[in-house]
Amino acid sequence: MTTMTIAKAINEGLRATLDNNPRTLLMGEDIGALGGVYRVTDGLLAEFGADRVVDTPLAESGIIGTAIGLALRGYLPVCEIQFDGFVFPGFNQITTQLAKMHARSNGSLTVPVVVRIPYGGGIGSIEHHSESPEALFAHTAGLRIITPSNAHDAYWMIRQAVECQDPVIVFEPKRRYWLKGEVNTDSPGASADPFKAHVLREGTDATVVAYGPLVPVALAAADAAAEDGHSIEVIDLRSISPIDFDTVTASAKKTGRLVVAHEAPTFGGIGGEIAARISERAFLSLEAPVIRVGGFHMPYPVAKVEEDYLPDIDRILEALDRSLAY
Amino acid sequence: MGATHLPSTEFDQTAADDQLEAEAEAQLGSPAEPMVQLLAPDGTLGTDPVFSAYADRLDGKKLRGFYADMAKIRRFDVEATALQRQGQLALWVPLTGQEAAQIGSGRASQPQDYIFPTYREHGVALTRNVDLAELLRQFRGVSNGGWNPKDTNFHLYTLVLAAQTPHAVGYAMGIQRDQKLAAAAVAADAAADRPAEPKAAVMVYFGDGASSEGDVHESMVFAASYNAPVVFFCQNNHWAISVPSSVQTRIPLSNRAKGYGFPGIRVDGNDAIAVHAVTEWALEHAREGNGPVLIEAFTYRVGAHTTADDPTKYRESAEETLWRAKDPLDRLEKYLRAQGLADDAYFDQVKADGDELAAYVRKTTYDLETPDIRTAFANTYVEAHPLVAEELAWFEEYSAGFAETPEHSAEPSSPDPDDAATGVAR
Ligand SMILES: Cc1ncc(C[n+]2csc(CCOP(=O)(O)OP(=O)(O)O)c2C)c(N)n1
Numbered sequence: 176m177t178t179m180t181i182a183k184a185i186n187e188g189l190r191a192t193l194d195n196n197p198r199t200l201l202m203g204e205d206i207g208a209l210g211g212v213y214r215v216t217d218g219l220l221a222e223f224g225a226d227r228v229v230d231t232p233l234a235e236s237g238i239i240g241t242a243i244g245l246a247l248r249g250y251l252p253v254c255e256i257q258f259d260g261f262v263f264p265g266f267n268q269i270t271t272q273l274a275k276m277h278a279r280s281n282g283s284l285t286v287p288v289v290v291r292i293p294y295g296g297g298i299g300s301i302e303h304h305s306e307s308p309e310a311l312f313a314h315t316a317g318l319r320i321i322t323p324s325n326a327h328d329a330y331w332m333i334r335q336a337v338e339c340q341d342p343v344i345v346f347e348p349k350r351r352y353w354l355k356g357e358v359n360t361d362s363p364g365a366s367a368d369p370f371k372a373h374v375l376r377e378g379t380d381a382t383v384v385a386y387g388p389l390v391p392v393a394l395a396a397a398d399a400a401a402e403d404g405h406s407i408e409v410i411d412l413r414s415i416s417p418i419d420f421d422t423v424t425a426s427a428k429k430t431g432r433l434v435v436a437h438e439a440p441t442f443g444g445i446g447g448e449i450a451a452r453i454s455e456r457a458f459l460s461l462e463a464p465v466i467r468v469g470g471f472h473m474p475y476p477v478a479k480v481e482e483d484y485l486p487d488i489d490r491i492l493e494a495l496d497r498s499l500a501y
Numbered sequence: 502m503g504a505t506h507l508p509s510t511e512f513d514q515t516a517a518d519d520q521l522e523a524e525a526e527a528q529l530g531s532p533a534e535p536m537v538q539l540l541a542p543d544g545t546l547g548t549d550p551v552f553s554a555y556a557d558r559l560d561g562k563k564l565r566g567f568y569a570d571m572a573k574i575r576r577f578d579v580e581a582t583a584l585q586r587q588g589q590l591a592l593w594v595p596l597t598g599q600e601a602a603q604i605g606s607g608r609a610s611q612p613q614d615y616i617f618p619t620y621r622e623h624g625v626a627l628t629r630n631v632d633l634a635e636l637l638r639q640f641r642g643v644s645n646g647g648w649n650p651k652d653t654n655f656h657l658y659t660l661v662l663a664a665q666t667p668h669a670v671g672y673a674m675g676i677q678r679d680q681k682l683a684a685a686a687v688a689a690d691a692a693a694d695r696p697a698e699p700k701a702a703v704m705v706y707f708g709d710g711a712s713s714e715g716d717v718h719e720s721m722v723f724a725a726s727y728n729a730p731v732v733f734f735c736q737n738n739h740w741a742i743s744v745p746s747s748v749q750t751r752i753p754l755s756n757r758a759k760g761y762g763f764p765g766i767r768v769d770g771n772d773a774i775a776v777h778a779v780t781e782w783a784l785e786h787a788r789e790g791n792g793p794v795l796i797e798a799f800t801y802r803v804g805a806h807t808t809a810d811d812p813t814k815y816r817e818s819a820e821e822t823l824w825r826a827k828d829p830l831d832r833l834e835k836y837l838r839a840q841g842l843a844d845d846a847y848f849d850q851v852k853a854d855g856d857e858l859a860a861y862v863r864k865t866t867y868d869l870e871t872p873d874i875r876t877a878f879a880n881t882y883v884e885a886h887p888l889v890a891e892e893l894a895w896f897e898e899y900s901a902g903f904a905e906t907p908e909h910s911a912e913p914s915s916p917d918p919d920d921a922a923t924g925v926a927r
Contacts, residue, residue: 197682226678232726237667237719244671247656248615250678252671264715271661272668279645279657282880316881340883370887417888 176359182352184326185215185291187360188333189253193223196251199337202229202238203255203291212257213293213352235265239290243272246286251337259294259346260303260475266311273342274317289336290344294322295388295438296485297350299478306475307439309346313416313448320415321369322346324390326356328413331363339369346415348388372419374426378408381432381498384423384449386412389436389486396491405499415445423449424456431462432498436486441469463501466494534753536799537779538769542827544835546774555778561842567608567773568833568843569851571600574624575830576855577633580862581623581640585808589866590640594621598771598803601829602736604628605776606798609784610704612654615676617669617705620658621736625706629655633858634865643869662707663714666733669705670720673729673787676701702730702787704780710741712757713749721761721793730787732780733758733795736770738802743815755797763793770800771829801827 179187192199201216207230210217220228231238235256242252256262262269269290276286296305313320319341323329329347336343365373375390376397385393390411397407408426412418427433433453435446450465468486476484539547539556546556559567578595585593596603603624610616610628618625626636631653638647639658646657659665683698707717712735724731735754739746750757758765764786768779776798783794801824805812812821837843878893 200678226681232719232722234719234722236716237670237723240664240667240716240720241671241674241723244668244673245675245678246671247668248672248675248679250675267661268664268667268716272659272664275645277883278877278880280650280880281644281646281876282883283646283649283651284657285883287883319882319886417886420887 176357178355179326179358180353180355181323181326181329181348182213182215184330184356184358185333185347186217186219187358188330189216189219190222191360192251192253192334192337193219193227196337198249199251199253200227200229200245201253201255202231202242204231204233204238204257206230206255211255213349215291215293215347215352216255235261235263236268239265239268239273239288242288242290243268243276243286246288247276247284251287251289253289253291253333253337256290256292258304259292259306259308262290262292262308265290269312269318269342269344270315274315276317277341278317285340286342287337287340288342289333289339290342291333292344292346293349293352294346295348295350296475296481297388299481301478302475305478305481307437307470309344309415309437310439310444312344313445317342318416319343319370320346321413322348322387322415323413324348324351324385324387324411326354327358327364328366328369330358330360331366332369332413335363335369346387350388351391354391370414370417370419372413372422373411374408374422375411376407376409378406378430380406380430381434381495382408382410382423382426382430383434383436383491383495384410384412384426385436386415386445388438392486392488393436393491396488396495399488399492400495405495407495418445418449418452420449420452420456424453427453427457427465428460431460432495432501433461433463433465434468434491434494434498435465436468436491436494438470438485440472441467442472444469463498466498468494534767536767536769537775538772539775539778540769540772540832540836542771542832544832544839546836549775549778552775552778552782555781556774558781559774559777561837561840563608564774564833564837565843565847567601567604567777568830568837569854570604570608570624570627571773571830571833572851573855573858574600574604574627576852576859577623577627577862580859581637582804582808584637584863584866585640590637590808591642592640593808594640595802595804595807596621596623598801598824598829599736599738599798600624601773601833602770602776602798602800605773606704606734606780606796609777609780611699611701611784613699613701614784614788615654615656615669615672615701615703617656617665617672617703618658619662619665619706619708619711620660621708622658622706626655629653631655634862634869637862637866638869641866641869643871662711663716663720666705666707666711666714666716666720667723669703669733670723670727670729670731670793673703673724673731673793674727676703676730677727700730700788702732702784704732704734704784706734706736708741709735709737709739709746709749709754710744712754721758721763721795724793725761725763728790728792730790731793732783732787733793734780735795735797736800737797738770738800740802740806740812740816742806742810743812745816753797755795758793758795761793761795763795765795765797767797767799770798771824771827771832773829773833800829 446467607625607628755765
């Protein structure tokens with residue numbers, strides 16, 4: 176067990192994959208000498224050389240597209256997209272090519288490309304640097320999407336993503352890059368399956384499901400609710416595609432109340448998908464409608480007002496109050 | 502080649518003939534632009550300081566092979582067009598006019614090279630030994646691919662224009678890495694007596710329209726930055742559906758390569774000998790580690806863009822006539838006859854082979870099996886996926902509800918044998 180930040184854990188996870196398999200390589204803008212704008216790839220260029228840690232031209236479609244070609248040749252590329260809002264020039268390659276190559280080839284080709292995207296707000300940045308586009312990718316069949324909320328998961332998820340034969344997008348909660356946690360680099364333990372949700376806190380009165388950057392917020396909200404005498408179960412979803420509905424359903428059946436929280440806009444988001452599925456699967460066990468907490472239907476607002484945009488402890492508590500009032 | 506040579510878009514000629522020539526010139530690029538041509542439309546063989554040496558490698562057998570391939574693929578094109586007209590294919594993308602560009606370039610590739618086509622490269626597919634009937638699976642709507650690229654190193658067709666160009670560059674970057682890994686392995690194990698892997702390159706096809714897509718630009722930047730062994734093969738057939746190439750570019754497309762820092766060559770795309778020579782040169786250049794090359798094959802799409810298109814709405818038939826006079830098959834036939842390399846018996850045999858291929862393709866198309874949608878469930882992901890499993894389970898249960906019950910069995914059975922095969926009601 177070692178204590179490290181999420182950024183360092185991803186760095187160590189990448190180092191392990193580069194060490195273990197000569198066919199893995201990293202690609203992205205400024206990931207070499209600079210170590211990435213968030214320093215997630217710090218030191219890797221010096222250790223593995225420019226063929227394994229590739230500073231690419233500034234071209235997202237080119238990054239994803241050439242990664243697809245490398246994967247077709249048997250390589251395992253891990254692409255870094257510099258910021259969430261800049262993945263869109265590569266959206267075409269991800270959704271029309273990466274996601275569909277296996278199906279298009281009737282199963283004869285695989286393109287195990289990993290795309291790392293720092294996402295989410297709360298860092299006081301400017302336009303296009305704080306978005307949560309996960310639902311846009313989750314809607315596309317053929318992609319898998321995971322998001323760590325702690326250092327141990329961060330270390331293992333990147334390694335598991337590289338090992339997965341399907342393309343995997345890893346959304347990294349950038350405002351948690353400096354969050355420290357214990358990492359066991361010897362064994363993933365309960366994190367062995369990256370597509371399984373984790374019940375982080377047991378409770379009996381209501382369940383809060385969150386992922387990535389909102390997990391610590393959900394846990395803090397549960398603590399606050401406990402002071403008011405409510406026992407709140409908290410689930411870290413971990414995987415956005417596929418979603419571990421079994422774990423969420425079991426919890427919703429147990430507590431009878433469900434709140435889903437994410438930073439992305441509520442409309443058309445992952446929360447709606449969870450609400451719909453759980454109301455189908457656990458309708459008779461629910462004491463209240465599933466309530467969603469998320470961003471508003473607006474472009475990500477300017478940094479000075481992002482506090483009003485981002486779901487915080489109070490917004491989750493308000494949702495819990497509404498749920499408990501039924 | 503400076504700005505003074507840019508094709509003009511203003512005309513003041515009055516004579517109708519001149520007008521047509523000028524328009525053709527403006528749209529098609531000036532014939533004064535340097536263009537590699539060896540075999541002229543009249544069937545005479547010229548010389549080129551660089552590429553004649555490559556043409557000299559071609560003996561009578563190879564040249565007859567070029568002709569046979571071009572004739573075969575043209576016959577195939579006619580058959581597929583007919584199949585579409587008869588409702589057997591959802592769409593067809595004809596290649597007539599582009600046979601020399603495709604056969605000439607495809608025949609210049611080696612088995613270890615990897616080819617990324619767009620969607621019109623039926624001739625290239627032929628040179629890579631793809632079963633042509635397999636090409637029709639996509640157009641019949643029974644597959645989004647239809648062949649296994651690993652068998653022939655000929656990738657699947659791509660319908661998102663230019664999306665395959667970065668794949669090609671990435672694949673070429675993979676070849677570079679493989680060579681380094683192999684060299685390291687040999688160095689580490691000097692005693693082992695391994696046969697050297699043949700050097701490989703990648704060739705990627707795209708059109709003059711697709712050349713405007715950002716992916717082509719990004720690919721060329723990547724290819725140049727990493728000196729990737731890739732040959733960009735642009736078939737400038739002058740039209741992107743209804744839009745002339747003058748809307749895509751003001752300079753010969755081959756000139757763009759200079760801006761990226763690698764060679765660009767414009768070749769007469771209706772001259773199989775020149776295309777072959779130029780492509781051999783380019784592939785050797787790439788395989789030897791000298792980096793990318795752009796080839797612009799200056800050719801013409803004689804027919805419609807696809808069977809859904811109507812070229813009479815946007816272009817003069819005179820333009821077509823102009824290009825028919827440059828037909829790639831006619832000129833090679835003239836040459837073969839003049840040189841005594843082929844006679845009537847040979848051409849009769851080629852025709853008979855074409856008819857045989859057409860009959861085979863027709864029969865195979867009728868026999869193409871409609872897939873079971875379960876294969877789509879199976880191929881969405883490589884690894885097990887709970888949502889797919891859940892939806893498949895639902896589908897099975899739902900379908901089972903339509904299974905024949907005793908009352909139903911009295912009804913006449915479905916005339917479509919596919920229904921019985923899948924057990925799925927439609
Ligand atoms: C990204 C994209 N945009 C639009 C289309 C629709 N489309 C199909 S073919 C075509 C014209 C292509 O012209 P060109 O690249 O010159 O190739 P050609 O068909 O002439 O060989 C267009 C616009 C497409 N397939 N992909």
